[in-house]
Amino acid sequence: MTLADDRLTQTDSNGVRRPSQLRLAVVLGALVALGPLSIDMYLPALPKIAADLLTSESTIQLTLTGTLLGLGLGQLLVGPLSDALGRRRPLLAGAAVHVIASVACLVAPNIELLMVARVLQGLGASAGMVLALAMVRDLYDEREGATLLSRLILVMGVSPVLAPTLGSAVLSWTDWRGVFVALGTLSLLIAVYAAFALPETLPRTRRRPLELRDTLRTYGGLLRDRGFVGLVLVAGFAMAGLFGFVAGGSFVFQGQFGLDQGQFGLMFGASAVWLIAATQLNARLLRRFAPHQILVTGSMFASASGLLLLVTAGTGFGGLYGVAIPLWTVLFFTGLVLPNAPAVALAAHGEAAGTAAALLGAVQFGVGAITSPTVGLLGNDAPAMGVVMAAGTVVATLFLVLMARPWQRDDLPAPGVPAVTH
Template sequence: MTTGTAGADIEAQRHPRGRIARYALVLGGLTAFGPLSVDMYLPALPAMADDLHSSDAQVQLTLAVFLLGLGVGQLVVGPLSDAFGRRTPLLVGVTIFTAASVVAALSPTLPVLIAARAAQAFGAAAGMVIARAAVRDLFSGVAMARFFSTLMLVTGAAPILAPVLGGQLLRWTSWRGIFVALTVFGVTLLVVAASALPETLPKSHRRSAQPRDILGTYVGLLRDRVFVGYAVTIGLAFSVTFAYISGSPFVFQQHYGLSASDYGFVFALNGIGLVLAGQLNGRLVSRFAPRTLLRTGLTLSLTGVVGLVVAAALRAEFPILLLPLFVTVSSVGMITPNATTLALADHPRSAGSASALLGLVQFFTGGAISPLVGLLGGDSALGMTVVMAVAAAAAFTTFAVLTRRPHRHQGKRSDESAQIDHVG
């Protein structure tokens, strides 16, 4: 029996299968806040620009602000959850998300919508950062990597269903109806989280809430070159996806002539690839080290974006663009669970703060990408794919340069970190 299999067996004894399924549904729903809040209204972006008398680039600011708000919100909520436990900050955050969704649905102008999106992002941040921290509380080693892969079943369903749902809603309502749907989702998840998710952080493991101590925790994390390397790798890999998310509504609908509902189905197809890759990763993680699987995912991403740039430069027909796009999006299913596991492995006592930094880097880089895609041409396939390619190359380079720990530091690693790097 391998070390990874033995660790997984221990986790199975601690957490029966039925309980794991419940955790996956609740925590998956919490991590889906971000994808749902972004992907559901993607088909409506061109219509929103017309209705609010704004340009494509101005409407894309609602995406950028939301992503930046997710990053900053996680930075605040993460250490609070380390100090006061996971449940209270979570329930407050979901309540804020729900109230902000109501304001967004009623927004009369673009500035009001942008402000509502910022508040909505802060509430969503609580769900996302605390979900990752709760996984770190509940699982360790290979079991943690496997559970993050399991979450891809739920979180991967969000990008599959959200654009389709958004496109269908636009058939009988305006873009405002999409934010009404998000309000309903917020209320539902608030009830489910309050009733089905226990406190996962014992009082004995909680940290100080003093600003000086919180700052000290963040400084310690930022001094860990390997942690920073994995965080930046996740952020850049996410930027590849978000360049696609922010640019594809205009490229596919205005340049290639897809309808809003057709766009939703194309987006869903790529989401299916992401889910399948995540489930494959869950099966492989007991045989191969997460670092090896992460390298594989980054290689697939880089290969896919090179194909995208070539197809866009040659002005290929839309079906030819779909294959490298499918490979690129699917690679996220291998990148995210392994990079997150490796980043959190050495920081069990500051999982909330570490999760917050992961989220900050992820959504800050994604938010920075959104206006760049618009400036290079909102409906330009080549502009979108070039941004994706640069981000993918930077992600692979960061992983190769920053995440390999020098041999002289191997003895300072936790037993768990050493275990998940040598599975199989």
């Protein structure tokens, strides 16, 4: 890290006050983590919530779908709003909505109000997730942006793994409503920290009018960009590998292979290590290779690993390790795809970074909302998880090769070319 990176803030050529990457990574990482924590932290309490609110477990699971719906739709709304008003106000407003929704979850007397509150909680958390991407795009070019995104993807990858454990820890000394006290307190602390630590990153000269026609025109322009749409789909279907594991892992390793809760926790943690390792390796690889080169290589190897997982899971070859080893390999190479696909996609759309990041996030959570029940419908076993993870990685690679084709673009930096900040 350079001396300049150690300074609390810097000012770029547009007069934008730029925090150090360390401070930015901490606050944006916390904002990104709020979404996964909101999704997964209350999962251990689902049976108890169903009993307390006198409803079925299948009905209570719809509160999870509601959160994903709020996260997806919220990003589509927050993105254009931030391109018009700047990043800070929508970000802080989203955190405030999350705090209010958490309080509503805390006092919800029935399942109907809990569902509404969970949708609002997703809407609130969506602001931080989409604006983290947009703020990175405001401040850094593609190469530097991919480096910081590697750190944010690390947070995104670790959060769903740690969230159920954190939820269990909270439940060990309180009831399920205490989980929402924890979430509301966390979002309040993040909002206060962000208010002091994050400057406005979008100058007034780069803002766009907030009009429905212009918003639809912006979305239309993005959707007509074949390369951008291809990269959005690459990022979305690559997430199927991660969501497929999160949705099916407990059933596979506990139900099928007989691990107890402690052993499964170790297995889940060991799996997360590979995703974490890849996202951190990516930051080093970016010093020698362009983001699109790492993206192509990671996607190809993720697909090959997904197909290997499908074969071993379907045949039973190698037992537990026959599933675990190719699974870890999929997660590793997915960890190279996830930060670079958004970085390359956003590189050509700095003028509408908020809207573009919103579309990226909405597609990723849309895929996640579909992936989780798909694993269950296919049987919640190793072959089901293998099918979903293999399909996601292979489809992502097909979109990369047939539609995105980033190697044909002439606006991407060559390997080794120094980054130029905006």
